[in-house]
Amino acid sequence: MSTAVHFHDQHVEGAGDSFRDDVIKGLGRSPKALSPKYFYDEQGSRLFEAICEQPEYYLTRTEEGILAGAAAEIAALVGPDTLMVELGSGASRKVRLLLEAMRPSRYLGVDISRDFLLQSTRRLAADYPWLEVHAAWGDFSRRLNLPPGVEGRRVVAFFPGSSIGNFTPAEAEAFLSRLRRALPPGSGVLIGVDLVKERRLLEAAYNDAAGITAAFNLNLLERMRHELGAEVEVDTFRHQAFYNEAASRIEMHLVSDRRQGILLDGRRFAFEEGETLHTENSCKYSVEAFQALAERAGYRSSAVWSDDQALFSVHYLSG
Numbered sequence: 001m002s003t004a005v006h007f008h009d010q011h012v013e014g015a016g017d018s019f020r021d022d023v024i025k026g027l028g029r030s031p032k033a034l035s036p037k038y039f040y041d042e043q044g045s046r047l048f049e050a051i052c053e054q055p056e057y058y059l060t061r062t063e064e065g066i067l068a069g070a071a072a073e074i075a076a077l078v079g080p081d082t083l084m085v086e087l088g089s090g091a092s093r094k095v096r097l098l099l100e101a102m103r104p105s106r107y108l109g110v111d112i113s114r115d116f117l118l119q120s121t122r123r124l125a126a127d128y129p130w131l132e133v134h135a136a137w138g139d140f141s142r143r144l145n146l147p148p149g150v151e152g153r154r155v156v157a158f159f160p161g162s163s164i165g166n167f168t169p170a171e172a173e174a175f176l177s178r179l180r181r182a183l184p185p186g187s188g189v190l191i192g193v194d195l196v197k198e199r200r201l202l203e204a205a206y207n208d209a210a211g212i213t214a215a216f217n218l219n220l221l222e223r224m225r226h227e228l229g230a231e232v233e234v235d236t237f238r239h240q241a242f243y244n245e246a247a248s249r250i251e252m253h254l255v256s257d258r259r260q261g262i263l264l265d266g267r268r269f270a271f272e273e274g275e276t277l278h279t280e281n282s283c284k285y286s287v288e289a290f291q292a293l294a295e296r297a298g299y300r301s302s303a304v305w306s307d308d309q310a311l312f313s314v315h316y317l318s319g
């Protein structure tokens, strides 16, 4: 097998599907809000990788421990010769914990950050010469197109990191149903889900002492300046992350420290002092609540793994 990556451009810039349109919509809304998918330009993807290394951000290392410990069991459940599709593949790091045990015949990384996707999948192809590596650049939260030639193959969708938590529960359910319909019958989903836990641990994870999560959040404003030509004083906003217990989610916001406006395309979006732009939800589930959600989407959670402190869970969903 060659170490070249098969690249599929599935990026669609169209009505209602661009950073500019969504920023204009999101700033015009009350309360102001923007999808967290816009965090991931190249700098944002890099900052996210740095978040994963922070001591307070238990999610990554805990999930990696679970995957490493359960790799043989996962491989036995999933079976060989599958197409492994990683949604939001980022650095394609966690999949390395599974590849030797699972031996899929193809890997497809899908990510919204083009250059990051290409670099990561090229490294993967070089490190696993027996694996046929594909990369699809696109927004899988909107549409999921599998590359040609997968008909009749069993697919395992790998969705690690608790990225499912960045959807609301209703969106997560709709997303999983769409995923189920998009994949061939008999396909499964291996999905990481962060668990509900005490506020102190959750809030620390999203307010790391090194300020990396703050930089990640504020990078959205930098993106608006560089990519859209927005006039915004980044240092007049601050990062905020707190646990909304009633909704079982961490919320991230950018708080304006004064009355001001963001100027974009000849429009002024006014902020009061203390007003926020809501940039992310990160929903937390109990194992049972996530199993119930998966069932509503037409899946059965046929195996669940967790760590001994019950911080994080990995589910295998069968369609």
Ligand code: AVI
Pocket (backbone or CB within 6 Å): 051, 059, 161, 162, 163, 164, 165, 166, 206, 213, 280, 281, 282
């Ligand atoms: C990608 N996603 C699951 C991360 C999370 O924990 O919600 C993104 C993140 N936001 C702040 N820190 C990390």
